[in-house]
Amino acid sequence: MRVTIRLFARLREITTAGELDRQVPDDATARGAWDVLTSEFPKLADYTRVISCAVNEEYAPFDRRLKDGDEVAFLPPVSGGARDPVPRTGDAASGISD
Amino acid sequence: MAGDTLTAEGPGRCAGYTHKVPGIVDITPDRHTRGARFRITSGPLDAAVTAAAVETARCGAVTVFVGLVRDHNAGRRVIWLEYECYEPLAIKSFERIASEAEEHWPDVRLAIAHRVGSLGIGEASIAIAAASPHRAEAFAACRYAIERVKQIAPIWKREHFEGGDVWVEGATADPDNEDARRQAVARAQP
Numbered sequence: 001m002r003v004t005i006r007l008f009a010r011l012r013e014i015t016t017a018g019e020l021d022r023q024v025p026d027d028a029t030a031r032g033a034w035d036v037l038t039s040e041f042p043k044l045a046d047y048t049r050v051i052s053c054a055v056n057e058e059y060a061p062f063d064r065r066l067k068d069g070d071e072v073a074f075l076p077p078v079s080g081g082a083r084d085p086v087p088r089t090g091d092a093a094s095g096i097s098d
Numbered sequence: 099m100a101g102d103t104l105t106a107e108g109p110g111r112c113a114g115y116t117h118k119v120p121g122i123v124d125i126t127p128d129r130h131t132r133g134a135r136f137r138i139t140s141g142p143l144d145a146a147v148t149a150a151a152v153e154t155a156r157c158g159a160v161t162v163f164v165g166l167v168r169d170h171n172a173g174r175r176v177i178w179l180e181y182e183c184y185e186p187l188a189i190k191s192f193e194r195i196a197s198e199a200e201e202h203w204p205d206v207r208l209a210i211a212h213r214v215g216s217l218g219i220g221e222a223s224i225a226i227a228a229a230s231p232h233r234a235e236a237f238a239a240c241r242y243a244i245e246r247v248k249q250i251a252p253i254w255k256r257e258h259f260e261g262g263d264v265w266v267e268g269a270t271a272d273p274d275n276e277d278a279r280r281q282a283v284a285r286a287q288p
Contacts, residue, residue, distance in 0.1 A: 008182055008184055008252070008254055009182055010265050012182075054252075057186040057190065058190070059187070059272075059273055075187075075252050076265070
């Protein structure tokens, strides 16, 4: 199946595209789509542990199963608040852990 | 305030910004009145417009927070900033923040406008208005809103300074992270 991948800020610069259409396995999760991207753009792997993810314009956990035509967005940490980092917990924004 | 006009015209819209308003881009047309309260724009922000989106006859107080581009950061001389956002999720984040605030301070209404694109020193990047029958809640909710925007809104800032540029990456909180939300409440009500 095909999904649309949205990338922002540094992630967008690494791939030189804010939007990419990619073929992913039919049972792919959001993490699977990220894996497809990191094999194509190895520099993205530096962000594996810090990104958040959204599917169809809603924050989503990385184990969210994708459907054909879904839009999956990968979000680097947002700007601001750098002096007082808030611990990232929970599935939705915990990044991908091995 | 030139160019910022509220309109009730257009199919499926009531009192929202339309696509035709100069300087206001990518406003989802079917958000009805929400369009006026929560928006992303590439044009200059006007605090009065943001305040007008929440003022009603019940309000005895409106507080407005305006975030400006500062000429220095982390020991660097800043020349200009560039903001980028994931608009649909940013708007939803603003709506979520307003719902949270209204849950905590039931009589408060919030409006949040964020600018994207290139901004020079002194230009406004964000305007937040909180309206309430009484001032204490308006001040608190406004502070709460900016803290939460920093925590959960998918908006990124690239700092162009003398000698280079850098994406300023700070904390990202899971929107459902209760610790982060409590921290924002604590800052709003010291």
